[in-house]
Amino acid sequence: MIIALAGNQNSGKTTLFNQLTGSNQHVGNFPGVTVEQKIGALISYSDVSIVDLPGIYSLSPYTSEEIVTRDYLVKQRPDAILNIVDATNIERSLYLTLQLIELQIPMVLALNMMDEVYANNGSIDSFALSNSLGIPAVPISAAKKQGLDELAETVLNAATKKTPPQRIDFCSGAVHRAIHAISHTIEDHADLCGLPARFAATKLVEGDELMLAALGLSDNERHMIDHIVSEMETEMDTDRESAMADMRYQFIEEACKISVVKPHKSKEYLLSAKIDSVLTHKIFAIPAFLAIMVVMFTLTFGGIGAALSRLMLIGVDALIEIVGNALVLNGYNQVVCSLIVDGILSGVGAVVSFLPIIVTLFFFMSILEDMGYMARVAFIMDKPLKSIGLSGRSFVPMLIGFGCTVPAIMSARTIPSEKDRKMTILLTPFMSCSAKIPIYSIFCAAFFSKMQGLAMGCLYIIGIVLAVLAGTAMKKVAFKGMPGPFVMELPNYRFPSPKSVLLLLWDKAKDFLHRAFTVIFLATIIIWFLQSFDSRFNYVVDSSNSILAGIGKNLAYFFTPLGLFDWRIATSLITGFTAKETILSTLGVLSGVSAAELPNALAGMFTPLSAFSFLVFVLLYTPCAATVATVKREYGSWTGAAFTMGFQTGFAWFAAMLAYQIGSIFV
């Protein structure tokens, strides 16, 4: 049995999902889109699955979240819909409810946050509301676990008895007549497509192009529908979309008049307004935001996260030593030892040591998101991002990109619009991640010793400027004409739910480890293999004879226009794919020098100009294996990941080439 959980953003949907399913969940993507699909088994009913649908406000055909939800409900026809609404904000929440009811799937309404309604001397007569809507309504508090047993029982009952909503007519007058007439006209077509006629008719009145295309109507029928709608518009003296929205809200207002006693302004709202008077204040907002970010970054990359990461690394090193010694003692041959120690353990170990940083970062992020602060950040930072076709929602993921691209891309998932999410994922790698800092500092010290700070600053700015250019281009080409209005609810500040935070951390950690042991594991083994064998598949001790060096030598031609003639450079860039830090160690190994002698060795390989071109290339070229795996995960396909790799590398090549060629004119 399948129950679909639907509701607005900020309605407490995730909290309810977590309460109903416990930790027994798994996460995937809806086919073909970067929209997350979570499924969990109802506690103590292992045969009942709950599908968490995206948080949406309507079933219109404009965002991929809405289209996915609609397709899912229409095509999969779950046994019941559990519609959760924020009872403190009931009018707007019921707008989605009315559209869901038209689907004629057994449905139950969960009135969430009833504790807050009561605490503010408000009330909702759930019996009267249930009568008006024709579906059962259960008052609950998901956060305080109140009413959840009754809710589960009611939903299971509706699903088993297959009781459809008892009322589908929410309109009167001209709109009612139009829906009725269209419903008759298209009944056969709707049946053929397996669509409820009523739902299809309402969507046609709203002028829904997707629905029009899906039904396969004849020209004659289309004309008839147009005629019916224009008659309705004339009679009502308004257009079709306004007429439908107005009609639904009128019905909701009438229903609420009977059953809802609204508090004037709730305590939670007044408290939120007070907090907002600082956090979104004209002058204090940005300093407050910066302060919060500094604390978060310091604790993650400098304090807790980094300390845990070091511990992890010590553990990994110890393990490598123990395993290495054990292998040698037991007389395993050199190749096996090298595969296990240099390939698998060091490769995966380096990546796994990121884990504490990712978990710490998500700990803070999810608290800020749950509290409602991230919506404020989007509000404060919207203006600068508007010009490249994004919204304020993309600001935090991009900022995290300066720390590590992997959690940055993972955090893009909280962006409500798919278009923005995809663009953010593509642009985040332009923000120079912290793994590149050692490379920058060694090169800047070796070649630009008089202006190290300036040179490093320049690199960061080049990344940001190119992101703006790429964003502007994408807005005009790839994402052209995709609507994404920035109309966003600012929910009341709330105390974050520890259970939700912990489940999210568990989820992210599991996800990352899964990737570390699949994609990243494979990537490290391939690089190890290329580095340890020559073209006759003989094991080599000196890696300058390896297949990888051979590839590097061939690729050197490709890097000639960039001023990077030395094959060792090309080779180091390939190993940089496993993790950017590797670039330095490869350069060291191939030059046969220790880390301390590396700056001198570099002076022989680069001129200041080619060093700059190299840094620009490193700044921009394909993100590391962990990032590519994350992009694949978020896009749900290899296409997006391959595109990111190709796009970034191509961009890097051109930028570095321009830097070198233009520079050569002056130097």
Place this chain on the structure above:
Amino acid sequence: MTLKELGIGKSGRVVSVGGEKALRRRLLEMGITPRTIVTVRKSAPMGDPIDIYLRSYVLALRLEDAAQIAVEEVVT
């Protein structure tokens, strides 16, 4: 008058909602329908977007979109 011109702290009654298709639909769905009372609470530090209070909740929208909403001022 439009919602953009209404001014911070002022309330207005929605007269009509305009704008490009998807935007307009979104505004209507979020409850900005004719006769709804909305109050402008504040604007973001850089002047855009603004946040408004309606139907017991707070909504953020950009000035260019607020300019598509015709309102008449209501004195409270």
